[in-house]
Amino acid sequence: MILDAKIPDGPLAEKWDRHRFQCKLVNPANKRKFDIIVVGAGLAGASASASLAELGYNVKTFCLQDSPRRGHSIAAQGGINAAKNYQNDGDSTFRLFYDTIKGGDFRAREANVYRLAQVSNNIIDQCVAQGVPFAREYGGQLANRSFGGAQVSRTFYARGQTGQQLLLGAYSALMRQVKKGKVEMLTRREMLDLVVIDGQTRGIVTRNMLSGAIETHAAHAVVLATGGYGNVYFLSTNAMASNVTAAWRAYKRGAYFANPCFVQIHPTCIPVHGTYQSKLTLMSESLRNDGRVWVPKNPGDKRPPAEIPENERDYYLENKYPSFGNLVPRDVASRNAKEQCDQGKGVGSTGLAVYLDFSEAIGRDGAPVINQKYGNLFHMYEKITAANPMHEPMMIFPAVHYTMGGLWVDYNLMSTIPGLFVLGEANFSDHGANRLGASALMQGLADGYFVIPYTIGNYLATISSGTQSTEHPAFKQTAAEAAAKISKLLAVKGKKTVDEIHRELGLLMWDSCGMARNAEGLRQALDKIPAVREEFWQNVTIPGSGHELNQSLERAGRVADFLEFAELMVVDALSRKESCGCHLREESQTEENEAKRNDTDYSHVSVWEFTGQDKSPEFHKEPLVFENVEPSQRSYK
Amino acid sequence: MSEIRLTLKIWRQQGPDAPGRLETYESGPISTDMSFLEMLDVLNERLTLEGKEPVAFDHDCREGICGMCGAVVNGQPHGPEKETTLCQLHMRHFNNGDTLVIEPFRARAFRIEKDLVVDRSGLDKMITAGGFVSVNTGGAPDANAIPIPQKNAEEAMDAAACIGCGACVAACPNASAMLFVAAKVSHLSLLPQGHPERARRALDMVKEMDELGFGNCSNERECEAACPKGISIRNIARLNREFLKAAIFSNED
Numbered sequence: 085m086i087l088d089a090k091i092p093d094g095p096l097a098e099k100w101d102r103h104r105f106q107c108k109l110v111n112p113a114n115k116r117k118f119d120i121i122v123v124g125a126g127l128a129g130a131s132a133s134a135s136l137a138e139l140g141y142n143v144k145t146f147c148l149q150d151s152p153r154r155g156h157s158i159a160a161q162g163g164i165n166a167a168k169n170y171q172n173d174g175d176s177t178f179r180l181f182y183d184t185i186k187g188g189d190f191r192a193r194e195a196n197v198y199r200l201a202q203v204s205n206n207i208i209d210q211c212v213a214q215g216v217p218f219a220r221e222y223g224g225q226l227a228n229r230s231f232g233g234a235q236v237s238r239t240f241y242a243r244g245q246t247g248q249q250l251l252l253g254a255y256s257a258l259m260r261q262v263k264k265g266k267v268e269m270l271t272r273r274e275m276l277d278l279v280v281i282d283g284q285t286r287g288i289v290t291r292n293m294l295s296g297a298i299e300t301h302a303a304h305a306v307v308l309a310t311g312g313y314g315n316v317y318f319l320s321t322n323a324m325a326s327n328v329t330a331a332w333r334a335y336k337r338g339a340y341f342a343n344p345c346f347v348q349i350h351p352t353c354i355p356v357h358g359t360y361q362s363k364l365t366l367m368s369e370s371l372r373n374d375g376r377v378w379v380p381k382n383p384g385d386k387r388p389p390a391e392i393p394e395n396e397r398d399y400y401l402e403n404k405y406p407s408f409g410n411l412v413p414r415d416v417a418s419r420n421a422k423e424q425c426d427q428g429k430g431v432g433s434t435g436l437a438v439y440l441d442f443s444e445a446i447g448r449d450g451a452p453v454i455n456q457k458y459g460n461l462f463h464m465y466e467k468i469t470a471a472n473p474m475h476e477p478m479m480i481f482p483a484v485h486y487t488m489g490g491l492w493v494d495y496n497l498m499s500t501i502p503g504l505f506v507l508g509e510a511n512f513s514d515h516g517a518n519r520l521g522a523s524a525l526m527q528g529l530a531d532g533y534f535v536i537p538y539t540i541g542n543y544l545a546t547i548s549s550g551t552q553s554t555e556h557p558a559f560k561q562t563a564a565e566a567a568a569k570i571s572k573l574l575a576v577k578g579k580k581t582v583d584e585i586h587r588e589l590g591l592l593m594w595d596s597c598g599m600a601r602n603a604e605g606l607r608q609a610l611d612k613i614p615a616v617r618e619e620f621w622q623n624v625t626i627p628g629s630g631h632e633l634n635q636s637l638e639r640a641g642r643v644a645d646f647l648e649f650a651e652l653m654v655v656d657a658l659s660r661k662e663s664c665g666c667h668l669r670e671e672s673q674t675e676e677n678e679a680k681r682n683d684t685d686y687s688h689v690s691v692w693e694f695t696g697q698d699k700s701p702e703f704h705k706e707p708l709v710f711e712n713v714e715p716s717q718r719s720y721k
Numbered sequence: 722m723s724e725i726r727l728t729l730k731i732w733r734q735q736g737p738d739a740p741g742r743l744e745t746y747e748s749g750p751i752s753t754d755m756s757f758l759e760m761l762d763v764l765n766e767r768l769t770l771e772g773k774e775p776v777a778f779d780h781d782c783r784e785g786i787c788g789m790c791g792a793v794v795n796g797q798p799h800g801p802e803k804e805t806t807l808c809q810l811h812m813r814h815f816n817n818g819d820t821l822v823i824e825p826f827r828a829r830a831f832r833i834e835k836d837l838v839v840d841r842s843g844l845d846k847m848i849t850a851g852g853f854v855s856v857n858t859g860g861a862p863d864a865n866a867i868p869i870p871q872k873n874a875e876e877a878m879d880a881a882a883c884i885g886c887g888a889c890v891a892a893c894p895n896a897s898a899m900l901f902v903a904a905k906v907s908h909l910s911l912l913p914q915g916h917p918e919r920a921r922r923a924l925d926m927v928k929e930m931d932e933l934g935f936g937n938c939s940n941e942r943e944c945e946a947a948c949p950k951g952i953s954i955r956n957i958a959r960l961n962r963e964f965l966k967a968a969i970f971s972n973e974d
Contacts, residue, residue, distance in 0.1 A: 135857075149781060149787070150779060150789065150842070151788075151789075151842070151845050153848075153885050154782075154788060154885075158786050159786050159787065168865075209862065209863055209864045210858060210859075211864075212861065213856045213861035213862070213914055214854050214914070215909050215914045217908065217912065218864075219878075220869055220874040224868025224870050224871065224874075225868060226864055226865055242878060242881075245786065245882065248786055248882075248884075249878075255848070256848060256852055257853060257856075257858070259845065259848045259852065259853060260853040262849050263850070269845075323783070324780060324782075324783060325781050358754060358755070360755060360762060360763050361759065362758065362759050363783040363784075365783075365784055467809060468756075468809070469754075470754075533858045533859075534859075579770070581766050581769045581770060583762070583766060625769060625772075626769075627772060627773060627775065632736065633736075633834055636775060
């Protein structure tokens with residue numbers, strides 16, 4: 085198949101308008117004949133469900149939590165970008181587009197990113213109309229703050245709970261459609277597979293997580309809004325149930341996967357403190373404005389921080405990057421922290437942490453000023469670690485945070501399977517090799533509120549509106565396969581828990597396919613992953629049955645898919661022999677040991693096609709064309 | 722970091738109609754750096770390796786914002802720490818040798834699904850009844866078209882911070898959902914966007930709450946004490962005003 089991104093002709097700024105005009109329409113009387121399945125109820129899923137139902141389509145929305153108000157979008161703290169230019173500080177659609185493309189290290193599509201910047205303003209209007217309580221100035225106007233990667237103040241926020249408030253807005257719009265009978269909301273359902281008939285998406289197979297029943301659902305189109313796959317690393321800032329299963333099943337049914345190795349690692353998280361740890365917690369990056377990062381100069385120095393004299397401390401970011409210092413971008417900060425720890429200079433009980441020290445700032449500005457700026461973050465830190473950063477340095481370590489890769493979609497957000505659309509973090513389209521802060525919320529809502537309502541009609545207008553039924557043998561067969569997999573998992577009855585094996589996979593991925601990669605490490609990982617997978621299928625133990633609420637079984641199903649997906653990630657990482665965005669390929673560095681992008685050979689999207697179990701995936705290339713921006717090399721020295 | 726050992730008495734119930742009972746477990750060594758849910762993870766790993774069924778409990782973000790986790794610990798929803806969800810409660814707040822009784826959130830409107838997992842869909846149903854602004858996607862006016870005094874926006878945000886965990890219901894001797902409904906009614910009545918529907922919303926949400934079997938408010942203030950987000954019962958006073966105004970003065974029926 086030749087990949088056609090279906091990017092409209094014409095000047096960048098006119099593409100979306102032209103496309104909207106060229107999109108085929110479904111007339112209002114016919115919309116009620118079409119059924120659409122939406123999987124996931126985070127920002128992208130909830131906003132898409134509500135908007136499609138408002139148009140008149142019959143929507144069935146699924147989520148695996150007990151309520152559609154809990155998707156992990158809810159945990160986003162910082163804010164949402166929009167090119168409103170309310171601050172009169174030089175912002176514009178083009179500037180937001182430019183910052184996002186540049187932030188993504190020139191590995192995203194111009195047309196998609198420009199559209200994202202265009203609709204960003206509508207998102208803010210829409211959310212305010214829903215009653216989202218954004219922060220305001222005294223005069224009643226909306227407040228903005230600045231965020232990494234931009235020199236303008238364009239971030240709208242609701243305290244440190246922006247994701248929560250935006251999600252509750254989308255959720256309220258969704259529940260309004262439930263009341264109207266246009267959305268059927270099915271909670272505690274996990275999608276296990278996609279049903280494809282004659283090359284077209286026709287429905288999904290789900291497991292009712294309370295009864296264990298395997299259910300089939302038919303529709304004219306399926307929208308996946310199932311989030312990212314950061315939990316392949318076991319520890320991440322993702323919610324515990326975030327997984328790759330829906331996307332992976334779609335991949336195995338014919339949807340291509342794009343740039344799976346593009347993963348963002350956030351530099352300021354609370355470090356790991358023991359093997360039982362289940363989850364990493366993010367601390368806002370704003371802390372690096374006043375905190376100084378350091379480690380002891382001598383490896384293995386276990387003295388408490390206060391007893392280490394100035395001349396035995398290594399302020400490695402300030403020394404290495406004199407002009408940006410502690411404010412280097414996320415990937416540079418993350419990579420250097422890991423490097424220090426790998427040299428044995430890490431601090432804390434596990435040696436996997438570096439100090440972020442506020443003592444100089446407290447001395448300079450006074451404790452009240454620092455407390456006012458960061459008090460809430462310090463409080464959150466103290467709650468988890470019982471240490472107060474006003475009195476001793478904070479300890480931080482990088483953590484997996486966001487996955488830029490995802491299912492490949494064209495400009496219409498349709499995957500390579502007709503009728504399967506992919507939204508939000510689950511697709512690959514807008515963030516290139518690195519996502520800027522406050523852009524995830526923007527993309528989720530752009531896709532759901534303002535893109536899919538137009539583009540899905542363009543597809544539905546080309547297919548029959550005849551009733552879809554689950555009677556087709558493909559539904560029975562796909563359901564039987566899903567049930568067989570569950571039986572197989574339960575039958576292993578080995579000696580290791582799901583989490584033990586998941587943790588093993590996670591460590592392997594963190595070491596070989598994390599922020600710095602090299603060919604040798606990646607090749608070793610490719611040898612090791614099948615062994616871990618084999619161990620899982622031979623030796624996992626899952627108590628209970630498949631006919632009840634069984635959380636071990638749920639996790640096992642997700643880990644089984646991570647164990648397959650991990651291999652594709654490594655294959656992708658191996659094939660991209662350049663450093664770009666969030667990751668450093670050790671073979672591709674400048675003389676100053678900085679990331680070196682290679683536009684001659686890698687200015688493309690790497691797209692992978694499933695060719696069969698235990699067979700190598702087939703590689704496809706979507707070249708990236710930059711007509712409006714000139715790719716430039718970053719430097720932070 | 723230090724280690725403690727606890728005796729855990731945990732409510733085990735196979736399904737909604739099965740009888741439940743408290744089972745006693747020794748926690749084994751527990752690091753005081755663990756969160757409460759990680760302590761349960763450790764227990765569950767051990768039970769799994771012993772071939773026993775682990776304790777089912779709801780959880781997801783483990784950052785105190787999704788509202789999915791929650792259990793009653795020694796009689797207190799989300800445990801003893803103020804304004805802290807169960808996932809953010811750390812074991813350093815307990816002492817070696819303590820006995821912890823861990824039960825699901827109990828309310829007539831919350832069916833027990835299994836062990837500590839309960840059905841809180843009633844909360845969604847009350848939002849469905851009216852906890853929204855009726856505005857379709859597209860066509861919204863410019864976000865700055867209607868100025869909103871900062872104080873109102875802040876107060877609305879205080880109420881909107883509700884995470885829908887249901888601790889207020891579990892804490893209330895009447896299993897009332899007044900704080901939950903009040904938070905949503907307050908959030909939207911404090912903002913101009915919520916005004917056109919404020920009377921209808923108050924009437925519909927309260928009606929739904931009654932129909933779902935949640936109890937009445939008798940000013941016990943347990944909900945406020947248990948709320949992990951510190952939602953104030955002043956919101957209940959506001960709900961009462963909104964409801965009375967709607968019932969007496971509005972032309973909604």
